[in-house]
Amino acid sequence: MPILLAIESSCDETAVALLRGEDGRPAEVLASEIASQIDLHRAYGGVVPELASRNHSLHLRPLVERALETAGVDIGAVDVFAATAGPGLASSLLIGSTAAKALAVAAGKPFVAVNHLEGHLLSPFVHLGRVPPHLALIVSGGHTLLLDVAGPARYRSVGSTRDDAAGEAFDKVAKMLGLPYPGGPEIEKTAAEGDPAAFAFPRSMLKEPNFDFSFSGLKTAVLYTLTDRAPDSGRPDPGDLPDLCASFQQAVVEVLVAKTVKAAAALGRRTIALSGGVSLNGALRSAFREACSRRGIQLHLADPALCTDNAAMIAFAGLLHHFGKRHSPLDADIDPNLPLALA
Ligand code: KG4
Ligand code: ZN
Numbered sequence: 001m002p003i004l005l006a007i008e009s010s011c012d013e014t015a016v017a018l019l020r021g022e023d024g025r026p027a028e029v030l031a032s033e034i035a036s037q038i039d040l041h042r043a044y045g046g047v048v049p050e051l052a053s054r055n056h057s058l059h060l061r062p063l064v065e066r067a068l069e070t071a072g073v074d075i076g077a078v079d080v081f082a083a084t085a086g087p088g089l090a091s092s093l094l095i096g097s098t099a100a101k102a103l104a105v106a107a108g109k110p111f112v113a114v115n116h117l118e119g120h121l122l123s124p125f126v127h128l129g130r131v132p133p134h135l136a137l138i139v140s141g142g143h144t145l146l147l148d149v150a151g152p153a154r155y156r157s158v159g160s161t162r163d164d165a166a167g168e169a170f171d172k173v174a175k176m177l178g179l180p181y182p183g184g185p186e187i188e189k190t191a192a193e194g195d196p197a198a199f200a201f202p203r204s205m206l207k208e209p210n211f212d213f214s215f216s217g218l219k220t221a222v223l224y225t226l227t228d229r230a231p232d233s234g235r236p237d238p239g240d241l242p243d244l245c246a247s248f249q250q251a252v253v254e255v256l257v258a259k260t261v262k263a264a265a266a267l268g269r270r271t272i273a274l275s276g277g278v279s280l281n282g283a284l285r286s287a288f289r290e291a292c293s294r295r296g297i298q299l300h301l302a303d304p305a306l307c308t309d310n311a312a313m314i315a316f317a318g319l320l321h322h323f324g325k326r327h328s329p330l331d332a333d334i335d336p337n338l339p340l341a342l343a
Contacts, residue, residue, distance in 0.1 A: 007081075035063055199243060203258075213259065
């Protein structure tokens with residue numbers, strides 16, 4: 001069974017994974033190592049590209065060695081190498097991609113350039129080992145995408161955000177509320193004690209006859225609520241925080257679930273898959289579980305460890321391309337704006 005080593009370095013996590021798999025059989029994650037830079041960037045309230053790339057180069061080699069050790073695999077036993085080619089930060093992508101290509105050249109093995117979004121998209125199916133036809137919702141820090149998936153490498157765009165990505169909305173609203181970066185987990189934690197119906201925030205584009213999303217109006221509504229309630233400071237009363245977080249989270253969850261379910265019905269898809277950092281959100285996961293079970297729709301959620309950026313999802317996408325003989329030339333460049341190849 002082929003073994004693939006993948007490197008992910010598109011943003012602020014350096015990650016290396018080893019996966020073993022056979023076409024159509026559950027893939028085995030032999031190692032999935034992540035060196036998080038979150039603490040480093042937290043002081044700046046967001047990702048600083050120069051710091052990110054410097055840390056990728058510092059962490060990558062020890063991380064590759066640790067992943068091989070965890071997997072109990074000798075580098076000579078790796079059959080294919082893969083790396084994220086985009087979208088992401090150019091200087092960060094370059095570190096992982098160059099390293100994976102160098103390893104492939106040295107070993108005389110094939111290389112696969114993987115789209116980061118495709119990694120997220122396929123992450124709910126790592127343990128299944130195959131990708132059934134389905135409707136996919138990717139909700140990450142940079143993207144909110146609805147895709148009709150016929151199978152690996154057969155994707156059609158159904159809808160996307162017109163402005164902020166769902167994760168970006170979480171991060172920006174958290175910043176307004178004085179919560180640390182990244183905002184998603186902080187908002188979820190704070191929302192646990194709040195009333196999701198306390199503030200009537202807008203459900204944007206819910207009634208429009210398309211499957212696009214918009215989150216900037218919701219963000220502005222939170223801002224206006226803050227300035228209304230504390231005209232001098234614009235800072236929320238700490239007592240309001242749980243209700244603000246719960247009401248904001250509920251507005252995002254409702255729109256994501258309603259539009260996804262509607263798109264599935266319109267396209268006749270009976271299977272939905274959810275991926276990306278925001279898909280870690282407990283309120284979103286349970287709302288999807290409920291909506292899908294009520295309609296007899298099969299739901300695939302990515303394993304929590306595979307929701308935020310990781311290399312196992314890149315490895316799985318790489319492995320499927322390897323099975324489909326879709327290898328990449330060694331001069332394949334990174335692309336910070338790499339679009340997902342659509343059919
Ligand atoms: O997929 P990801 O790790 O990176 C990108 O490719 O963007 O997603 C990161 C995003 C951030 O915006 C973060 O705030 C959000 O996912 N996120 C969450 C949760 N955990 C992470 N959003 C809502 N609830 C969470 N529990
Ligand atoms: Zn991501």
